[in-house]
Amino acid sequence: MRILGIETSCDETGVAIYDDQAGLLANLLYSQVDLHAEYGGVVPELASRDHIRKTVPMVMEALKLADSEPDDIDGIAYTAGPGLVGALMVGATVARSLAFAWQVPAVAVHHMEGHLLAPMLEDDAPEYPFVALLVSGGHTQLLATQGLGHYEMLGESVDDAAGEAFDKTAKLLGLGYPGGPEVARLAVNGDPTRFNFPRPMTDRPGLDFSFSGLKTFTLNTAQKLPQPLSEQDKSDIARAFEDAVVDTLTIKCRRALQQTALDKLVIAGGVSANVRLRESLDKMAAKLNGKVYYPQLRLCTDNGAMIAYAGCQRLKMGESAPLAVEVRPRWPMETLNLD
Numbered sequence: 001m002r003i004l005g006i007e008t009s010c011d012e013t014g015v016a017i018y019d020d021q022a023g024l025l026a027n028l029l030y031s032q033v034d035l036h037a038e039y040g041g042v043v044p045e046l047a048s049r050d051h052i053r054k055t056v057p058m059v060m061e062a063l064k065l066a067d068s069e070p071d072d073i074d075g076i077a078y079t080a081g082p083g084l085v086g087a088l089m090v091g092a093t094v095a096r097s098l099a100f101a102w103q104v105p106a107v108a109v110h111h112m113e114g115h116l117l118a119p120m121l122e123d124d125a126p127e128y129p130f131v132a133l134l135v136s137g138g139h140t141q142l143l144a145t146q147g148l149g150h151y152e153m154l155g156e157s158v159d160d161a162a163g164e165a166f167d168k169t170a171k172l173l174g175l176g177y178p179g180g181p182e183v184a185r186l187a188v189n190g191d192p193t194r195f196n197f198p199r200p201m202t203d204r205p206g207l208d209f210s211f212s213g214l215k216t217f218t219l220n221t222a223q224k225l226p227q228p229l230s231e232q233d234k235s236d237i238a239r240a241f242e243d244a245v246v247d248t249l250t251i252k253c254r255r256a257l258q259q260t261a262l263d264k265l266v267i268a269g270g271v272s273a274n275v276r277l278r279e280s281l282d283k284m285a286a287k288l289n290g291k292v293y294y295p296q297l298r299l300c301t302d303n304g305a306m307i308a309y310a311g312c313q314r315l316k317m318g319e320s321a322p323l324a325v326e327v328r329p330r331w332p333m334e335t336l337n338l339d
Contacts, residue, residue: 001316002068004059004076004098005308008051008091009083009111010137011035011042014304015058017066017073020312024121025066027305028058029298037177041167048086055094062304070102077311080108080321081328082138088327096325105320107311110336112139114306115268117148118295121309126264126293131256133249133281136269136302137163137178140209140249141333142256145266148313149338154256155207162245163271165211169218169241173234183238184274190239191232195221197244202251207259209252214244242276250280254288263290273300 002025007014011032017025032050036042063069078095081088092108099106116132119125131154134141140157160168163180170179175186197217200210218241225233253265265285271277272294285292299305317338 001074001312002072003308003312003315004062004073005304005306005311006055006059006076006078006091006095007111007114007302007304007307008055008087009079009081010087010302011047012302013051013054013058014302014307015055015062016304016308017062017068018305018308018312024305025068026062027298027303028062028065029303030054030058033178040171040177042084044084044086047084048090051087051090055090059094059098073102073104075099075104075311075315076106077109077307077315078106079111079114079307080326081331082111083329085327085329088329089325092325092327096321096323100323105315107314107319108321108326109307109310109314110331110333111302112136112141112333113336114310116143116145116266117310117313118268118299118306119266119293121299121305122293122295124293126266129262130264130266130293131253131260131262132266132268133253134269135162135249135267135271137161137167139163139269140211142207142252143333144256144260144262148317149336151333151337153334154259155209155252157209157211159210159212160215162209162211162249163269165215165245166271168215169238172219172222173229173237178270180271180274183242184276186235186238187242187276189232190235190237192239192243194236195240197221197240199244199248199251202248207252207256209248211245214241242274246274246277246280249277250284253281254284257285257288257290263288265290265292267292268295268300270301273297
């Protein structure tokens, strides 16, 4: 089965072609970072317009790279949510139109399920069951995953997600967008002993997350220092913030593994590219005789490959989307569960 995948949920246009026998045949990604950088965050209207310009040409290019014709495509998968409604509508409309023209089924894919399944594209793919930590711009979630469409929510962010906190911290430090890589870059030269930031919600039972208070603590710390902040001040704050996020995520993942008695942890989403987080989770899992699975770095951020793969699995189960285009800016993971 050969599937075309289209991802347009936010500020990256991703188009890929996945074959369940030959693997990933094409994977194209266009980032709108430069477009939104001057605004310090994503401008929804600009994002939608750029997806309109890029999506169809990228589909044509992906077909060439995969040495494929429309007749070779068995189905089309597209991100239907969660995400920015205008951006989602672009990908969904293109996908449904192509599916109608090519007379193949289309399937609506949940963005976070795409992230969850991204490690399945690796040679060393995890086997079910496992605990999944999903850390993207707007989501921080822990799930017990028994199989495709069998997800139990163990904990999630009750306010700011980890990725949002990274972006907001970067903004208050005067760094560029997106914030995660900028904070991590600055933290390399930071003194880990200068500041001690809180590890939110780790002093109580449970697996939910809260990073809003940590963001405020970071702001207050910065405001107490002589202004303007020196480069070393910024580096030390970035290091303290990153350490707090990494420790918090690690503590919660350890609890989740112990609570579920599972020994495999999957981590996916943009924040999963953070080097210090990967090192911390690897050490934690090793102490529990477990193992952590990641997607390769190019598949950590939003991409069409994960959507094509997830769509392929759903299409194999007989799912398909109706002709009418419907997107879901909010879409709880629990609604994906199969009977």
